[in-house]
Amino acid sequence: MNVSEQIRRGREALGMSQADLADAIWVSRNTVSNWETGATTPDIQSFILMSALFGVTIDEMVKGDANVMARAIARDRNRLLVVGPELSDPSAQGADSERVSTVEAAGAQDADAPITLTMPEPQGSVVFGNYERIDAVRAGMPEFRLVRTFALFSMSNYRIENGAGEAVGTIHRGRATFDPVYQLRVPGFERVQVRREWKPGEFRTVYTIEGEGVGVEGAVLGDEFSIWRQGGRIATVTALRSSGRPVFRIELEDDGARPLAFGVAMIFLLLRDFDRNWVRTSGE
Known part of the structure; x- marks a missing residue:
């Protein structure tokens, strides 16, 4: 299961809309939508907040998409x-x-x-x-x-x-x-x-x-x-x-x-x- 599917399933398991998840982790609804369609990937902060919210580890969230965390670290380094x-x-x-x-x-x-x-x-x-x-x-x-x-x-x-x-x-x-x-x-x-x-x-x-x-x-x-x-x-x-x-x-x-x-x-x-x-x- 890739990251976009993990985010969608985690959100739906909590009965949250995309807007609800966006509000909980301090991003826009459009950002969540882009994650779930695979257009973009979350940053490090968002991974941390979502893993706590969904009750899973970050490793579990990125399982099936081995390069996503490396991309997030490279993009967000020193942000x-x-x-x-x-x-x-x-x-x-x-x-x-x-x-x-x-x-x-x-x-x-x-x-x-x-x-x-x-x-x-x-x-x-x-x-x-x-x-x-x-x-x-x-x-x-x-x-x-x-x-x-x-x-x-x-x-x-x-x-x-x-x-x-x-x-x-x-x-x-x-x-x-x-x-x-x-x-x-x-x-x-x-x-x-x-x-x-x-x-x-x-x-x-x-x-x-x-x-x-x-x-x-x-x-x-x-x-x-x-x-x-x-x-x-x-x-x-x-x-x-x-x-x-x-x-x-x-x-x-x-x-x-x-x-x-x-x-x-x-x-x-x-x-x-x-x-x-x-x-x-x-x-x-």
């Missing part, structure tokens, strides 16, 4: 580049991965329950990306929230509040040419800035991160990525399966930098939603 400080060595990353698994196993206890966040619909144009309020909850109780304090066209300011409603930081969204630029300020830390820039000559998007030694590892538009600060992991963000708006699990792994880690995670979730909505609407 999304995250520029920031170098991360710690692989052995340290493996140790942290074991600790994350321990936290997940203890999730049945309220004190160790993961933080979950559902992205609301943006208000107004997707280019402006304004949200009145975004809540992150743990065991049904507020852990952090983002509250909009100002919005004018593509500019907006947000206050980061902890579960007690106390302000612990701010996020400012501006714009350089077309793309959004986010600045995070948390007392006790340097300013962190994340800039999105599309480079048409290189056919790739670049997210540039500056400040506080913060870096990102993993697929920021895929199913999981981690946030690092000065060589140590401070947060892991995982996309959860959902039939509605995107839902994420956020694990904050450094008690001393929790507001900072949450703020950086929120910037990338805001950028994900910007890309999701922009790609979804521009291809119709």
Whole structure:
């Protein structure tokens, strides 16, 4: 069975239309149609999202079409580049991965329950990306929230509040040419800035991160990525399966930098939603 047939069968097994699948994985309906007719093949990000949605491995999806993954890798190499400080060595990353698994196993206890966040619909144009309020909850109780304090066209300011409603930081969204630029300020830390820039000559998007030694590892538009600060992991963000708006699990792994880690995670979730909505609407 080739990839186009795998996509069609996986979609129909979930009772989804082409438009439903397109909305779930952040592409246009025409893109899904082209995949199912064999006119084009998915990119790496789309393979990751569909395999999670259909409950199969990527190997199972491309079985019967041995060259499709090689073509996807060759085409999409460096399409999304995250520029920031170098991360710690692989052995340290493996140790942290074991600790994350321990936290997940203890999730049945309220004190160790993961933080979950559902992205609301943006208000107004997707280019402006304004949200009145975004809540992150743990065991049904507020852990952090983002509250909009100002919005004018593509500019907006947000206050980061902890579960007690106390302000612990701010996020400012501006714009350089077309793309959004986010600045995070948390007392006790340097300013962190994340800039999105599309480079048409290189056919790739670049997210540039500056400040506080913060870096990102993993697929920021895929199913999981981690946030690092000065060589140590401070947060892991995982996309959860959902039939509605995107839902994420956020694990904050450094008690001393929790507001900072949450703020950086929120910037990338805001950028994900910007890309999701922009790609979804521009291809119709």
